Amino acid sequence: xxxxxxxxxxxxxxxxxxxxxxxxxxxxxxxxxxxxxxxxxxxxxxxxxxxxxxxxxxxxxxxxxxxxxxxxxxxxxxxxxxxxxxxxxxxxxxxxxxxxxxxxxxxxxxxxxxxxxxxxxxxxxxxxxxxxxxxxxxxxxxxxxxxxxxxxxxxxxxxxxxxxxxxxxxxxxxxxxxxxxxxxxxxxxxxxxxxxxxxxxxxxxxxxxxxxxxxxxxxxxxxxxxxxxxxxxxxxxxxxxxxxxxxxxxxxxxxxxxxxxxxxxxxxxxxxxxxxxxxxxxxxxxxxxxxxxxxxxxxxxxxxxxxxxxxxxxxxxxxxxxxxxxxxxxxxxxxxxxxxxxxxxxxxxxxxxxxxxxxxxxxxxxxxxxxxxxxxxxxxxxxxxxxxxxxxxxxxxxxxxxxxxxxxxxxxxxxxxxxxxxxxxxxxxxxxxxxxxxxxxxxxxxxxxxxxxxxxxxxxxxxxxxxxxxxxxxxxxxxxxxxxxxxxxxxxxxxxxxxxxxxxxxxxx
Numbered sequence: 001x002x003x004x005x006x007x008x009x010x011x012x013x014x015x016x017x018x019x020x021x022x023x024x025x026x027x028x029x030x031x032x033x034x035x036x037x038x039x040x041x042x043x044x045x046x047x048x049x050x051x052x053x054x055x056x057x058x059x060x061x062x063x064x065x066x067x068x069x070x071x072x073x074x075x076x077x078x079x080x081x082x083x084x085x086x087x088x089x090x091x092x093x094x095x096x097x098x099x100x101x102x103x104x105x106x107x108x109x110x111x112x113x114x115x116x117x118x119x120x121x122x123x124x125x126x127x128x129x130x131x132x133x134x135x136x137x138x139x140x141x142x143x144x145x146x147x148x149x150x151x152x153x154x155x156x157x158x159x160x161x162x163x164x165x166x167x168x169x170x171x172x173x174x175x176x177x178x179x180x181x182x183x184x185x186x187x188x189x190x191x192x193x194x195x196x197x198x199x200x201x202x203x204x205x206x207x208x209x210x211x212x213x214x215x216x217x218x219x220x221x222x223x224x225x226x227x228x229x230x231x232x233x234x235x236x237x238x239x240x241x242x243x244x245x246x247x248x249x250x251x252x253x254x255x256x257x258x259x260x261x262x263x264x265x266x267x268x269x270x271x272x273x274x275x276x277x278x279x280x281x282x283x284x285x286x287x288x289x290x291x292x293x294x295x296x297x298x299x300x301x302x303x304x305x306x307x308x309x310x311x312x313x314x315x316x317x318x319x320x321x322x323x324x325x326x327x328x329x330x331x332x333x334x335x336x337x338x339x340x341x342x343x344x345x346x347x348x349x350x351x352x353x354x355x356x357x358x359x360x361x362x363x364x365x366x367x368x369x370x371x372x373x374x375x376x377x378x379x380x381x382x383x384x385x386x387x388x389x390x391x392x393x394x395x396x397x398x399x400x401x402x403x404x405x406x407x408x409x410x411x412x413x414x415x416x417x418x419x420x421x422x423x424x425x426x427x428x429x430x431x432x433x434x435x436x437x438x439x440x441x442x443x444x445x446x447x448x449x450x451x452x453x454x455x456x457x458x459x460x461x462x463x464x465x466x467x468x469x470x471x472x473x474x475x476x477x478x479x480x481x482x483x484x485x486x487x488x489x490x491x492x493x494x495x496x497x498x499x500x501x502x503x504x505x506x507x508x509x
Contacts, residue, residue, distance in 0.1 A: 003158065006143050007031040008321055010159035012172055014128040015042065016110070016303050017289025018165030019117035021310030023061045026124045028318040028419045028444070033157060034126065035148055037133035037166070041118060044266035045109035045194045045221055045228040047303035049074075053370035053396065054304040055102035056486065057311050058116075060417050062123070066116035071108030072222040078204030080254065085204065099398035099471035100371065101413065109194070109221045109228070110303065137162070137175040139283045161317055162285045165310065168273055170291035176282045182275030182294075182344075187235040193246055194266040196225040199258035208254045216253045226265060239269050272296045274344055280333035286313060293340035301343045304370055309336050315419065315444060315484035322443035323509030335375045371396060375487055380506060386491045386499070390473030393491050393503075397482045400468035402451060402461040410461065412468065415449055419484055421507075423500070424449045426468065427477030433496040434479060442509040444484055483507070 009025050011018045014036035022034045050058070050067060058064045077088040094103035118128055135154070136147040144162040148155050164172025173180060200206065202220040209215050210232075217230040231249060233239060240246045247261045273294040280287050289306030313332050320326050374395045377383045381394025391398075400412040416422050421444055425434035431450040439446040451461045451468060463469055472480070481490035481500055490503035 004156055006158040006160055007033055008160050009317060010035070010144065010146055010157050010162040012036075012134050012146070012162065012164050013166035013170075013289070013291070014038075014114075014118070014130070015165060015167065015289065015306070016047070016113055016117060017291075017306030017310050018163065019114065019121060019128070019310075020057070020061060020307040021163060021165065021288060021314050022126060023063070023117065023120055023124065024311060024314030024419070025317065026121065026126050027061075028314070030318060030321060032126060033129065033159075034121070035129045035132040035134070035157075037131070037171075039131045041111065041128070041130070042114050043111050044192070044268060045111065045226070046192065046268070047110045047113075048107055048219070048221070048228060049304075050106040050108060050113065051301075051304045051368060051370045052100065052102045052105065053373065054307055055106060056399075056413070057307060059102075059413065060486065061117075061120065061311075063116050063120045066119060067106065067108060067113060070112035070116065070223065071106045073104050074107045075203050075205050075220065078201070078206045080206060080208045080256075082255075085206070087204070090205070098401045098465070098467035101399050101411070103369075105369065107219075107222060109226075113303070134166070134171045134175070137172060137285065139285065144284045160284065160321060163288055163310075163313065164285065164291045165288045165306070166291055168275070168290045168294040170287065172285065173277060173287055173291050176285060176287075178282065178287070179278040180275045181278055182273065184275070185272045188272050189233045189237075189239070190270045191229075191231040191233060191239045191246075192266075192268045192270055193229040193231070193261075193264060194221070194226050195229060195243075195246075195264045196262040197227045198225075198260045198262070199256075200227065210253060214253075216250060225262075233269075241267070276337070276341055276344060280337055281329075286329075286332060288313060292336075293344060295344055301368065301370075305340055305343050308339075308370070308373075311485050312336055318419070319443045319507060319509065323440075324443060324507065328507060331379045335378050335380070338378075339373055380483075380489060381487075386493050388473035388478060388491060388493070389475060390471065391488060391491065393488050395488050397480070397486050397488055398471040400463070400471055401465055402468065403464045404461055415447065416482060416486060418447075420445045420447045421484060421489070421504075422447045422449055422482040424451060424480040424482060425478075425496075426451050426453075426463070426472075426474050426480075428452070430477040430479040430492070430496050433500075436497055437500060437504075439504070440509045444508075 008030040009032050011022045011034040025032045074091045077090050078085040079088050132148045132150045135149050138145045143158050146157045164170050206218040214232045218227045240249050275294050277292040288309040295302040316328050375381045376392045376394035385393045402410045404410050425431040479492040479496040483489040492499045
């Protein structure tokens, strides 16, 4: 055969969205390359909030330990009014529960998140190829051909599928000719500066409001002397670029000359883009992350939505490459595009409220945490399916505390972790049909988990503290099929075997 041999998937863009996708693909045993046009890994703080649902995703991907080590919970806001600073709790601190192990939004600069993801890729044997820029993309019946330029020349990479996770100015989206609908507010700009600072307490996210929403904010970045400065510019204001000019701008607004900037590590001028791709792919090429949707920074939604794009797409690509119906890939857009549209509305509303100095716009709650996002009513989660007292098909599968046959505690998330499906049977009748499920050899395997209400019923695991029963709303025998991305693929409270196998057919070879 002439020409380069095709790999399974080419990922274009090594930010959080592309890197999370690549991790999921590689752990499925697929042949993957990930390229990025930047010469090196991103070095700024930009997207700095990781939501609880994303922390669960990162745990499954094997990245959570590094992310927790490189961050912290958010400090209180310190709202400055003259010489006074009023503390304001933006994030209500919550204690972990059996069903939500990571209830608080995590503060970590994006460069640390990127490096944690890249380190995990390295552990799996894949290295990000920096300094490689996409110049041309063509599709055939069975493959995608990408021309990539670098300092060493031009290379043709052939893959069965490709994913553009290459940011808001995505070259992949432009090559596909997919529209990017929405607005860019050229007159509404914000200067972002990562700088080491003295003269400012690190136990607050400082905010100095101004007329017309022209605020300045300074958020301390964990385990460093850096703050991320957010300076909202006037429509005709030239962004200061030199350290002395930036400091003068801060002093003029805050009236606090005790503040001193030292080394400036990274700067960027941000314009609120509010855009959504008209489609999430074409043929054998898909879009993820900012290539598919861009947001205001309010509410820390963009990075999280992008990583969860990759988490949704990865297992579907793996299944189709193993022989599942390619129609499974159409469910990626059907499930993720409505999520992005909702997130765009939420972050835009928050951004507009900040401009009006609306205190409620600085509050963060369950809408931002993404634990309640659901695919219910979508192509893999029909609205006419069975449900429990608390969950519907398409909902997130909560965590729970179980006991094994020896009485040791086991987290349900530990059982779910990995690239497999999980069938969870609660009660003896469901357990009998659990063993009868006929699962294909190709693609993601099935892990079977029988859980009884008490240790004495002979099940491999027991729900001794009823945490599974409560969070899953179980009132009797139930068979649950949990997708590899941690969402409920099927709920059976009767006719366990037939309905489960019918639901699985749409997701398996």
